[in-house]
Structure formats: C-alpha cells, structure tokens
Amino acid sequence: MSVLKTTNASEIDFRKKFELTDKVIVITGACGLVGRAFCEAVAQYGAHIVVADIALANPEEFALALAERYQRKMLGVAIDVSSRQDVEQLKKKTLETFGTIDGLVNGHQNKTHLKFVPFENIQDENWDTVVQINLKGTFLTCQIIGSYMAQQGKGSIVNIPSTYSVVAPNQNLYKGTSLGCPAEYSSSKGGVDALSRYLASYWAAKGVRVNMITPHGVWNHHEEQFEKNFANFSPLQRLSFNHEVAGALIYLLSDASSYVTGDNLKVDGGWTVW
Ligand SMILES: NC(=O)c1ccc[n+]([C@@H]2O[C@H](COP(=O)([O-])OP(=O)(O)OC[C@H]3O[C@@H](n4cnc5c(N)ncnc54)[C@H](O)[C@@H]3O)[C@@H](O)[C@H]2O)c1
Structure with a gap:
C-alpha cells in the first residue's frame, strides 16, 4: 500500500483507514x-469472508447466513x-471465487485443552493433536x-496465541x-507467537504484515466459581466478550495499522500487566 508522505494530518481520512471494503479475508475457526464475532465485525467493515472451519461446524451454512445478512458474496x-x-x-477455492486474498486470520484451536489433564498425565497423542492443529495448522495456512x-x-495476517503463551x-x-x-496448549501457542514474529520479520519487505491478537477469558457460560475467581485476578474484574476482541482485528487487518507488524495486541483486561 502507498502511504501519504505528509505531516498535515488534516489531509487524512482516519475513518477510511479502518475500512475493509471488498477485501477478501480468510478466517479459520470462523x-x-x-x-x-470476527466474521460479523469484518463483514460490517465491508469485506468478503472465507469462513473456514471443520465440517462438523458447518462453515458453508454460516457463510450463507453472512451473505444474506450483509448482501455480499x-x-x-x-x-x-x-x-x-x-x-x-x-x-x-478462495482464488477461484474471489481472485485474490487480502487477509488471513488464524482463529482455530483444538478444544481438547478444555478438559484439563495434569502435566504428569499428558499422553503423547493429546500433545501431538494440540500441536498439530494449533501450531502446524497456523504454519500451513501462513x-x-x-x-x-x-x-x-501485500496482505495482513493475524494469528492468535494465548495469554498462556x-x-x-x-x-x-x-x-x-x-x-x-x-501444558500442550501453552506450548503450542508459544510456537504460534514465535512463528508470527519470525514471519513479521521475514515478510516485512514483501508488504505482508504479521500480527497477533491475544484474547483472554472470553465468556462462554463459564462455571460460576470460575467467573468469581477470574474477577479477583483481573484488573478489569471480569471476563471479556467475543465482540470486545473483534475491534482489535479490524485495526490489525486494515490500513489503520499500516506501521504495525510483529505485535501481539493483548485484549486481556490488564491480566498480564501485574
Ligand atoms: N476463548 C478464550 O478465552 C481465548 C483466550 C485466549 C486465546 N484464545 C484463542 O482464540 C481463538 C478462538 O478461540 P475460541 O474461544 O473462539 O475457540 P472455539 O473453540 O470456540 O473455536 C475454535 C474453532 O476452531 C475450529 N477448529 C478446531 N479444529 C480445527 C481444525 N483442525 N481445522 C479447522 N478448524 C478447527 C473449531 O471447530 C471452532 O469453530 C483460539 O485460537 C483460542 O486458542 C481464546
């Protein structure tokens, strides 16, 4: 992208910087x-979305709903x-349908980490599955x-590590x-973090920015005790909501962040500040 060489900020249309009109954005784990929330936000900013997810999640159906809601392919x-x-x-399929790709968001994760297994009992199979999907999956899409x-x-990539990387x-x-x-979740996400910083440097001269978003404690009908514990340890004293993570994505995908690469934007309510 070309950036206006000026010191006169009144020449700049700042709202336009956030637009994603007609951009083609591939989102995994969509x-x-x-x-x-990523899909709804990106669609509201004008993009075409490629909804990528496992067959069980029925990405075609969600893509159809988005197409109807936003009257866009x-x-x-x-x-x-x-x-x-x-x-x-x-x-x-993306290139056949849209002819180009402007953005890639890696929002997938393997869910087995939600069933907590103490470190002493982690099975090889479980370790391998989590690393295969979280880390290798991000490697392959990148x-x-x-x-x-x-x-x-040109292009913008947004990967998702974790507070626990x-x-x-x-x-x-x-x-x-x-x-x-x-541990396998933290470890796989640590790899995503390192890979993202590697690629930010590797592709900087090619016009591809690579950044990260780290969500934290996104509310999903959690156990009451967990919510209470979380509030005690969180500077903002609560869990977050999925729509609160999406603003960061618009920023990182759009020209609003044209001078940002290799960053990890933490949407963590201040969790990592103390
Ligand atoms: N929810 C949180 O509190 C939180 C906190 C920190 C980081 N994260 C990260 O944010 C991202 C999104 O989290 P979420 O809470 O929406 O997770 P989620 O489990 O609700 O969604 C993950 C999606 O990935 C898909 N997926 C799983 N395996 C896949 C595969 N092999 N190929 C393609 N897709 C696959 C699932 O079907 C699902 O739709 C994840 O990377 C997660 O690790 C989430």
Whole structure:
C-alpha cells in the first residue's frame, strides 16, 4: 500500500483507514466463539469472508447466513487446518471465487485443552493433536496463503496465541472448578507467537504484515466459581466478550495499522500487566 508522505494530518481520512471494503479475508475457526464475532465485525467493515472451519461446524451454512445478512458474496469451506491438502484446497477455492486474498486470520484451536489433564498425565497423542492443529495448522495456512500474499506484495495476517503463551497460568484461578490450562496448549501457542514474529520479520519487505491478537477469558457460560475467581485476578474484574476482541482485528487487518507488524495486541483486561 502507498502511504501519504505528509505531516498535515488534516489531509487524512482516519475513518477510511479502518475500512475493509471488498477485501477478501480468510478466517479459520470462523464458526467458533471468537471466530463468529470476527466474521460479523469484518463483514460490517465491508469485506468478503472465507469462513473456514471443520465440517462438523458447518462453515458453508454460516457463510450463507453472512451473505444474506450483509448482501455480499461469502464462501464457506470445510477444512482441517492441519492437512496440507485441505489448506491448498482452501486457497484454490478462495482464488477461484474471489481472485485474490487480502487477509488471513488464524482463529482455530483444538478444544481438547478444555478438559484439563495434569502435566504428569499428558499422553503423547493429546500433545501431538494440540500441536498439530494449533501450531502446524497456523504454519500451513501462513505458508500456503501467506506466501500467496507475499507474492502479491501485500496482505495482513493475524494469528492468535494465548495469554498462556505470554505468562503462565495462575493455578489459583482454577481452584474449586473443573477447569485448567494444560501444558500442550501453552506450548503450542508459544510456537504460534514465535512463528508470527519470525514471519513479521521475514515478510516485512514483501508488504505482508504479521500480527497477533491475544484474547483472554472470553465468556462462554463459564462455571460460576470460575467467573468469581477470574474477577479477583483481573484488573478489569471480569471476563471479556467475543465482540470486545473483534475491534482489535479490524485495526490489525486494515490500513489503520499500516506501521504495525510483529505485535501481539493483548485484549486481556490488564491480566498480564501485574
Ligand atoms: N476463548 C478464550 O478465552 C481465548 C483466550 C485466549 C486465546 N484464545 C484463542 O482464540 C481463538 C478462538 O478461540 P475460541 O474461544 O473462539 O475457540 P472455539 O473453540 O470456540 O473455536 C475454535 C474453532 O476452531 C475450529 N477448529 C478446531 N479444529 C480445527 C481444525 N483442525 N481445522 C479447522 N478448524 C478447527 C473449531 O471447530 C471452532 O469453530 C483460539 O485460537 C483460542 O486458542 C481464546
């Protein structure tokens, strides 16, 4: 993108900087809690969305609902992000439908971490599945779709690590609940964080910006005790909502963040500040 060389900010249309009109944005895990809010927000800012998720989540149906709601072409593609063949298909179908790709958002995650297993008991199979989907899936989409954007000389990638790749989980948070955060989740997300910073540097000269959003404690009908514990440890004293994460995505996908790459924008209510 070309940036206006001026010191006169009155020449700038700041609202326009946030627009995503007619951009083509691929979102993985698009049918999830945060993914759905991402899709609604990105659609409201004018983009075409490629809704990518596992078949069970029915991405085609959600894409259809978005197309009807926003009266714009959207595409739903069922994929497993950890399959190279599937991600190649995702790129192929997107280019056949829209002819270009402007943005990639990696919002997928493997859910097995929600059933907490103490570190001493983690099975190889569980470790491998979480790393395959969370980390390898992000590697594949970045390699296959990000490389296309690098070739085009423009694009924005937003990956999603976790608070628990930034800091360790406070074990007191889970007292009196069935919840927890296992090591394979933190480890896979640490990889996403490192990969994102690597690519931010690697593709900077190609016009592709690579950033991260770290959501934290997004409310999803949690156990009451967990909500109470969370409020005690959170500077903002509450869980967040999926729509509160989406504003960060508009910023990072759009020209509003044209000088930002390699950043991890933490939407964490101040969790990591103390
Ligand atoms: N919810 C939170 O509090 C929170 C906090 C920090 C980070 N995150 C991260 O934010 C992202 C979104 O979280 P969420 O709460 O919406 O998760 P979610 O579990 O609601 O959604 C994840 C989506 O990924 C999809 N998915 C799973 N395996 C897949 C695969 N192999 N291929 C393609 N898609 C697959 C699921 O079907 C689901 O729609 C995740 O990366 C998560 O790790 C969430």
